[in-house]
Amino acid sequence: MEGLFLRNITAGYGDYDVLTNLQLEVPARTTLVLLGVSGSGKTTLLKTITGIIKPKKGDIILAGKTITQLPIEQRSISYLPQNYGLFPHLSVAGNIAYGLRVRGVSQEEQKKTVAGLLEFMELSGYENRSVTELSGGQQQRVALARALAVKPKLMLLDEPLSSIDQATKFEVATHLKNLFSNLEIPIILVTHQYEDAQFFGAHVAVMVQGVIEQAGSYDELRAHPKTPFIKKLLIPFTAGIK
Amino acid sequence: MRAGAHRTSMIILYALGSLLLAWFLIIFFYQYIIAIQKIDKILPVFANPRILSALWISVSSSCITALLSIFFGVPLAYIFAVKNIRYKSLLETLMIDVPQTFPPVAEGIILFMMLGPDSPFGINIAYTYLAIVLAKTFVCTPFVVSFAARKFRETQTTGADITAKTLGASESQVFWTIFVPIAFKDIIAGTALCWARGMGELGGSLIFAGIIPFKTEDIPTFIAVNSSALIPALAATILATTASLLALLSFKAFTKERTTWKGFF
Numbered sequence: 001m002e003g004l005f006l007r008n009i010t011a012g013y014g015d016y017d018v019l020t021n022l023q024l025e026v027p028a029r030t031t032l033v034l035l036g037v038s039g040s041g042k043t044t045l046l047k048t049i050t051g052i053i054k055p056k057k058g059d060i061i062l063a064g065k066t067i068t069q070l071p072i073e074q075r076s077i078s079y080l081p082q083n084y085g086l087f088p089h090l091s092v093a094g095n096i097a098y099g100l101r102v103r104g105v106s107q108e109e110q111k112k113t114v115a116g117l118l119e120f121m122e123l124s125g126y127e128n129r130s131v132t133e134l135s136g137g138q139q140q141r142v143a144l145a146r147a148l149a150v151k152p153k154l155m156l157l158d159e160p161l162s163s164i165d166q167a168t169k170f171e172v173a174t175h176l177k178n179l180f181s182n183l184e185i186p187i188i189l190v191t192h193q194y195e196d197a198q199f200f201g202a203h204v205a206v207m208v209q210g211v212i213e214q215a216g217s218y219d220e221l222r223a224h225p226k227t228p229f230i231k232k233l234l235i236p237f238t239a240g241i242k
Numbered sequence: 243m244r245a246g247a248h249r250t251s252m253i254i255l256y257a258l259g260s261l262l263l264a265w266f267l268i269i270f271f272y273q274y275i276i277a278i279q280k281i282d283k284i285l286p287v288f289a290n291p292r293i294l295s296a297l298w299i300s301v302s303s304s305c306i307t308a309l310l311s312i313f314f315g316v317p318l319a320y321i322f323a324v325k326n327i328r329y330k331s332l333l334e335t336l337m338i339d340v341p342q343t344f345p346p347v348a349e350g351i352i353l354f355m356m357l358g359p360d361s362p363f364g365i366n367i368a369y370t371y372l373a374i375v376l377a378k379t380f381v382c383t384p385f386v387v388s389f390a391a392r393k394f395r396e397t398q399t400t401g402a403d404i405t406a407k408t409l410g411a412s413e414s415q416v417f418w419t420i421f422v423p424i425a426f427k428d429i430i431a432g433t434a435l436c437w438a439r440g441m442g443e444l445g446g447s448l449i450f451a452g453i454i455p456f457k458t459e460d461i462p463t464f465i466a467v468n469s470s471a472l473i474p475a476l477a478a479t480i481l482a483t484t485a486s487l488l489a490l491l492s493f494k495a496f497t498k499e500r501t502t503w504k505g506f507f
Contacts, residue, residue, distance in 0.1 A: 073409075102410050
């Protein structure tokens with residue numbers, strides 16, 4: 001059973017449940033765009049999948065294995081936070097090799113993997129640079145390379161385009177889309193912007209108040225929104241301007 | 243406010259700041275001005291074995307205090323910053339804020355009652371070198387704990403620890419490869435202040451370790467007992483303040499140079 005399966009997940013903070021009986025399936029080789037407004041439970045869902053929050057109820061199954069109670073470091077899930085979470089004290093190569101280093105992979109193997117990923121991400125020549133000197137797009141590529149180095153079974157991206165300036169957004173998004181199409185794993189991209197759903201749009205899930213309200217392709221959702229709220233969520237805010 | 247009033251308020255602002263700076267600079271450099279005036283009397287005192295012994299006791303006990311502060315203080319800072327423990331705010335206040343405002347003499351009395359001749363634990367280390375170190379540790383360690391905890395908290399808010407865990411790092415690896423290297427400069431800065439504070443600590447040592455020349459007499463206690471004989475006291479003051487200044491400047495230069503450290507593992 002490849003892919004990610006969430007079965008009846010209830011999770012939250014203390015007595016307050018943010019996610020209620022949530023169901024979600026993301027098959028392998030699929031990029032799911034999880035769309036929702038602030039407070040809809042997107043971050044809680046990411047935290048639950050990564051293991052930061054343990055669900056009160058339900059199961060998380062990844063690549064055929066139940067990971068609900070596993071600690072974060074044993075889940076094989078790469079997580080890209082909104083700010084990319086690069087380690088400022090390490091160089092580009094040091095960041096990419098980090099996951100291999102803590103797993104005790106040999107220096108030689110680390111160098112080989114890093115060189116391959118640098119080339120793949122068009123970052124050759126940047127290996128000794130400090131990550132703080134890089135542009136937003138370059139930082140994102142380093143973070144992606146670091147995430148891929150450990151060969152994860154699932155990749156989670158939290159608002160990956162929100163820190164990218166408008167001028168380079170299309171270029172970065174295209175790079176991401178091409179990269180995702182080459183990966184064999186499920187990918188969840190969380191966003192609150194309808195444009196991201198439109199761009200990556202084959203599989204979109206709209207999250208409202210802790211549940212997946214509707215799922216389908218962007219075009220399907222746009223054509224047949226289940227609620228007026230989803231209809232509003234999927235159109236540009238400028239649409240009402242005459 | 244009109245342009246003229248703006249200008250006047252800025253002049254007052256700069257004047258107030260400059261006055262305070264001048265006052266501190268005068269106090270610091272006045273010792274050297276007096277020393278130059280009395281150079282023929284001061285110079286022989288620097289070779290006084292009692293002063294040299296006091297300087298050695300001050301420097302060495304401050305170094306040991308600084309090392310102990312890192313050894314115990316960094317783990318405690320990690321617990322304060324990362325772990326959810328009950329009464330954390332109260333414990334942090336007791337550990338970090340109270341020792342810095344606590345009268346050192348009172349601390350000396352408590353230590354003397356606890357670990358002196360009438361110790362309920364049967365441990366008597368009063369009037370020993372160890373007593374100096376313990377007295378200094380109480381007032382100096384909070385610098386390391388507070389500097390390290392602040393940076394650990396900042397690191398945690400960036401999510402670097404969670405990212406490291408998703409990449410396969412255990413909690414111990416996250417501590418050694420993320421928290422400590424990122425906070426390295428702050429730990430060094432806290433240690434530098436801890437050491438410098440140790441060089442000036444008087445009250446606790448005075449009560450708990452006493453003033454035994456060549457055994458427990460350090461520079462601050464030497465100055466305290468020789469304040470009527472101004473020349474030896476001035477010589478000791480110059481030694482202590484100059485050593486502290488040089489050490490703090492060296493630490494700053496070191497941390498400026500040392501920008502990256504990969505950490506262990």
